[in-house]
Amino acid sequence: MTTIRTLLVTSLMLAAPAAAAAQDAGIEARLEARGLPAGLAHDVAAIAADASARGVPDQPLANKAIEGWAKRVPAPRILSAVRQFASQMSSARDAVRAAGIASPSGTVIAAAAEAMRSGMRAEQVRSVVRAAAAAEIAAPGLSVAAALAAQGLGGDQAVKIVVSAMRNHQSMADLLDLPSIARAMHDQGLSPGDIEHRILDGGDGGDRDGRRTGDHGDRPPLVPPVSRHDHAPGHLNFTR
Numbered sequence: 001m002t003t004i005r006t007l008l009v010t011s012l013m014l015a016a017p018a019a020a021a022a023q024d025a026g027i028e029a030r031l032e033a034r035g036l037p038a039g040l041a042h043d044v045a046a047i048a049a050d051a052s053a054r055g056v057p058d059q060p061l062a063n064k065a066i067e068g069w070a071k072r073v074p075a076p077r078i079l080s081a082v083r084q085f086a087s088q089m090s091s092a093r094d095a096v097r098a099a100g101i102a103s104p105s106g107t108v109i110a111a112a113a114e115a116m117r118s119g120m121r122a123e124q125v126r127s128v129v130r131a132a133a134a135a136e137i138a139a140p141g142l143s144v145a146a147a148l149a150a151q152g153l154g155g156d157q158a159v160k161i162v163v164s165a166m167r168n169h170q171s172m173a174d175l176l177d178l179p180s181i182a183r184a185m186h187d188q189g190l191s192p193g194d195i196e197h198r199i200l201d202g203g204d205g206g207d208r209d210g211r212r213t214g215d216h217g218d219r220p221p222l223v224p225p226v227s228r229h230d231h232a233p234g235h236l237n238f239t240r
Contacts, residue, residue, distance in 0.1 A: 027044070027045045027048050027049075027058060027059075027062050028041045028042055028044075028045035030062060031044055031045065031062060031065060031066065034066045034069065034070075035069060036065065036066070036069050037075070039075075040065070040069075040075045040078065040079070041065075043079055044061065044062065044065040044078070044079065044082055045062075047061060047079070047082050047083055047086055048061045048062060048082075048086075050086070051086040051089070051090070054090060055090075055093065056086060056089045056090050056093060056109070057089070057105075057106030057109055057110070059106055060085070060089065060106055060109070060110035060113075061082050061085060061086055061089075063110075064078075064081060064082050064085050065078050065082050068081055068082075085113060085117075088113040088116055088117055089109050089110065089112075089113040091113075091116065091122065092109050092110075092112035092113035092115075092116055092125065093109045093112075094122075095112055095116070095122040095125040095126055095129075096108055096109060096112050096125065096126075096129055096138070098122075098126055099125070099126040099127075099129035099130045100129070100130060101129060101135050101138065104135070104138075105135070105136075105139075107136075107139045108129075108135065108136075108138050108139045108142075110139075111138070111139035111140075111142040111143050111146075112125050112129070112138075112142050114142070114143065114146055115128075115142040115143070115145060115146040117146075118146040118149055118150055119149055119155055120142075120145065120146060120149060120155050120158075120159070121155065124145070124155055124156070124159045125142065127159050127163055128141045128142050128145050128159055128162055128163060128166075129141075129142070131162070131163040131166040131167055132166055133166065133169070137166065137172075140172065140175060140176060141162050141166055141175065144162050144175055144176060144178050144179060145158045145159050145161075145162040146158075147178075147179035148161060148162070148178060148179055148182055151179060151182055151183055151186065152186065152192055153182065153192045153195065153196065154192065157192060157193075157195075157196045160196065160200070161178060161182075161196060161199050161200065162175070162178070164200055165178065178199065181199065182195050182199065185198060185199075
């Protein structure tokens with residue numbers, strides 16, 4: 001029996017690095033297939049492997065490298081950005097876990113990391129995650145909050161708007177519309193404080209009593225129908 005147990009333990013110990021190596025090879029091959037030079041692909045895969053060993057998802061790191069290469073960013077800057085993003089995802093993962101998601105997906109962790117890169121604090125990330133009705137809503141919520149903050153709203157204002165939208169059970173379409181709505185209000189000359197109050201009071205598409213109309217065609221004249229594609233969840237901003 002002892003011999004069998006020893007063989008099982010030994011096989012598991014050997015299988016773990018073999019599985020990790022296979023995963024690394026998969027990422028490296030994917031990067032090369034997307035046009036990254038072999039040396040850069042190898043270095044990014046090594047960073048991803050180290051992150052994965054620490055419980056950080058590796059696919060967002062590969063995506064970051066692919067995005068940088070597509071934008072013709074020099075290889076040293078890509079590696080620096082990938083290393084920094086790995087560290088940020090580690091902090092983001094801890095923030096999301098502290099908000100109650102024990103095993104967050106790579107999408108949620110990446111969205112939280114991008115939000116923190118945009119200036120959101122860990123407690124603000126936790127507020128958005130806690131307000132999400134389901135784990136899969138957390139990622140778009142974080143992306144929208146980060147987009148609002150990037151447009152000039154304060155982090156607390158952005159989080160308050162997103163948390164309010166999610167707690168009021170607004171649709172995903174309405175949630176993803178918020179950055180474009182805020183931009184339209186800004187273009188009309190409203191201050192960040194006025195934008196916050198206008199949206200929270202129902203000026204993002206409700207009637208005069210604050211009720212939702214449920215139809216983008218019924219928006220008040222101040223807020224035109226807008227596209228949601230510019231702020232889709234999962235976008236990785238390489239320029240920051």
